[in-house]
Amino acid sequence: MGQRAADVNLQVIMSTNDPRSDQPLSRRRFLAMTGSGLALVTAAGCSLGPASSSDSSRDPGADDGWAGELVEPGLEKPDVTLTDMFGKPFSIRDQSDGKFAFLFFGYTFCPDVCPIYLNTLARAVETIGTGPGSNVMVMFVGVDVARDTPEQLQRYLGRISSSFIGLTGPEADIAEANRQMFQPPIVIGEPDANGEYEVGHGKKAFPFGPDNLAHRIYPADDVRQQEWVRDLPKLAKGEYR
Amino acid sequence: MNWWCSSSLRPWTWEPSPYIGAWVILFAVAGLAMWWNRLGRTQEPTLDAREAAALQFGSGAYPSSPRSRTIAFGFAMIGLWACLDWPLASLGAGYLATAQMIRQILMVMVVAPLMLFACPAPLAVRLFGWGRGLWLIRWMARPMLAIPVAALTLVAVNAPAIVDPLVATPYGAFALDFAWVLAGFVLWMPVQCPHPGVPRLIGGTAVTYLVVQSIVPLFPGFFMTWAEFPIYSTYELAPRVFEGFDAVIDQQTAAAVLQVGGMFLLWVQIASRFLRWGYQQIEEGSGPRKPIAGPATGAP
Numbered sequence: 001m002g003q004r005a006a007d008v009n010l011q012v013i014m015s016t017n018d019p020r021s022d023q024p025l026s027r028r029r030f031l032a033m034t035g036s037g038l039a040l041v042t043a044a045g046c047s048l049g050p051a052s053s054s055d056s057s058r059d060p061g062a063d064d065g066w067a068g069e070l071v072e073p074g075l076e077k078p079d080v081t082l083t084d085m086f087g088k089p090f091s092i093r094d095q096s097d098g099k100f101a102f103l104f105f106g107y108t109f110c111p112d113v114c115p116i117y118l119n120t121l122a123r124a125v126e127t128i129g130t131g132p133g134s135n136v137m138v139m140f141v142g143v144d145v146a147r148d149t150p151e152q153l154q155r156y157l158g159r160i161s162s163s164f165i166g167l168t169g170p171e172a173d174i175a176e177a178n179r180q181m182f183q184p185p186i187v188i189g190e191p192d193a194n195g196e197y198e199v200g201h202g203k204k205a206f207p208f209g210p211d212n213l214a215h216r217i218y219p220a221d222d223v224r225q226q227e228w229v230r231d232l233p234k235l236a237k238g239e240y241r
Numbered sequence: 242m243n244w245w246c247s248s249s250l251r252p253w254t255w256e257p258s259p260y261i262g263a264w265v266i267l268f269a270v271a272g273l274a275m276w277w278n279r280l281g282r283t284q285e286p287t288l289d290a291r292e293a294a295a296l297q298f299g300s301g302a303y304p305s306s307p308r309s310r311t312i313a314f315g316f317a318m319i320g321l322w323a324c325l326d327w328p329l330a331s332l333g334a335g336y337l338a339t340a341q342m343i344r345q346i347l348m349v350m351v352v353a354p355l356m357l358f359a360c361p362a363p364l365a366v367r368l369f370g371w372g373r374g375l376w377l378i379r380w381m382a383r384p385m386l387a388i389p390v391a392a393l394t395l396v397a398v399n400a401p402a403i404v405d406p407l408v409a410t411p412y413g414a415f416a417l418d419f420a421w422v423l424a425g426f427v428l429w430m431p432v433q434c435p436h437p438g439v440p441r442l443i444g445g446t447a448v449t450y451l452v453v454q455s456i457v458p459l460f461p462g463f464f465m466t467w468a469e470f471p472i473y474s475t476y477e478l479a480p481r482v483f484e485g486f487d488a489v490i491d492q493q494t495a496a497a498v499l500q501v502g503g504m505f506l507l508w509v510q511i512a513s514r515f516l517r518w519g520y521q522q523i524e525e526g527s528g529p530r531k532p533i534a535g536p537a538t539g540a541p
Contacts, residue, residue, distance in 0.1 A: 111252030111480055112250065112251075112252050112480040115480070115481055116478055116479075116480065116481075119481070119487055120477070120478075120488075123487065123488075123489065127469070127470075159484070159485070221250075221478060222478060224470070224471070224474055224477055224478065225470045225471060225477065225488070226469075226470040229470070
């Protein structure tokens with residue numbers, strides 16, 4: 001035991017006497033390694049900016065400078081009258097006539113798509129501040145008629161943006177509006193033991209320009225704030241190409 | 242049950258969901274410690290040479306006692322578990338940049354130095370020996386290599402172009418976590434290497450080295466604080482965990498965790514080492530004085 005400890009001690013001391021004795025790397029190789037490391041740091045640092053952030057969910061080859069998909073011919077607004085969150089009748093087609101408006105079908109108890117879309121859009125409008133794209137009429141149709149009452153819509157949208165409009169109405173009218181926008185049917189799930197249930201709804205957001213047509217359709221939960229800031233002013237001016 | 246955390250488009254739930262990979266790593270580390278405690282160390286000579294080697298290298302005495310190493314190991318294991326398992330790992334991989342940053346700080350600034358502190362010198366010798374393994378950790382413990390490697394890794398693991406695709410899959414998220422471990426060990430090796438065959442930085446040199454390392458996290462933190470938009474698509478388009486805690490607030494909180502939390506932990510180390518060095522200098526300066534040579538003056 002004592003001999004072995006002494007051997008170890010000797011090894012330690014031997015290895016300290018000549019600091020270059022076990023360094024196979026030459027100075028040139030070391031400098032090359034350090035240089036390539038620094039080059040990688042620079043490359044990684046350059047990619048820190050928000051403009052280079054990746055978005056893996058969309059096909060990068062399809063990037064034409066818009067986050068929404070082009071539809072031709074443009075879609076018309078649904079010809080349906082619902083009830084707004086103050087209990088007044090609201091004709092989607094008439095009351096948004098000639099305005100830059102967004103239409104989306106969701107529900108206030110939605111845990112993912114709806115809050116992501118609404119919050120991202122609201123923050124983007126705030127960022128734009130003034131000018132084209134800042135004065136957008138956002139219509140949110142609550143498809144879960146049992147829970148999306150006018151009062152609930154007021155509370156829900158009030159926490160996101162005071163300018164957003166909540167709409168509700170008879171199930172048949174909402175389903176008809178949904179159908180006119182070529183969305184999949186709304187599916188109300190079975191309640192669980194706690195009375196909670198899921199609602200299946202389309203994930204598309206429809207921006208209508210001054211010509212009252214939607215020329216591009218947006219995947220509501222997959223558009224980033226910076227993309228809204230880029231697209232909204234163009235859409236507000238009637239551009240879509 | 243997944244083997245490793247990754248981002249998910251599912252709404253966040255507080256229902257526990259442990260990760261197999263995390264527990265395998267925890268049991269492996271704990272198993273190594275138990276093996277060493279029961280069997281390994283009895284097969285090795287007591288490494289009295291450690292102190293001699295440390296002095297030989299001019300790296301000073303190793304102040305850690307077995308008890309303090311045990312305590313450090315306990316905290317390191319708690320930190321490791323918190324980093325790798327639900328809920329912090331799940332939150333960090335797919336919902337909150339803040340949680341991801343807490344994990345990073347825990348791994349780099351807490352777990353790595355505590356593990357190095359807790360590792361007994363004979364175990365380090367057993368693991369790395371005196372041959373090529375020692376050569377490797379000697380290189381890792383050189384500041385000229387540790388500074389760029391740690392900087393590269395820490396900048397890369399915070400770059401959106403790297404983070405967003407990696408956290409999307411368990412393999413990618415594992416690679417990211419592995420990069421943190423690598424960065425943590427490389428960062429602390431020059432001042433905390435447990436192998437007696439590796440010279441450590443001490444005193445003013447160690448303090449200077451750690452001050453230089455404290456500059457690196459400022460760069461990602463700067464981008465996260467001042468970016469006009471959320472820089473990570475993963476966290477921007479994730480279902481919200483807390484109402485009102487949106488992507489921008491989350492990102493700014495993450496930057497604060499990196500800059501304030503990370504800096505705090507690093508500067509505690511810097512201050513502690515500086516004070517220890519200062520007291521050592523005072524003690525050396527207050528040793529027995531040499532008698533003054535020359536004729537006495539003044540007294541009658």
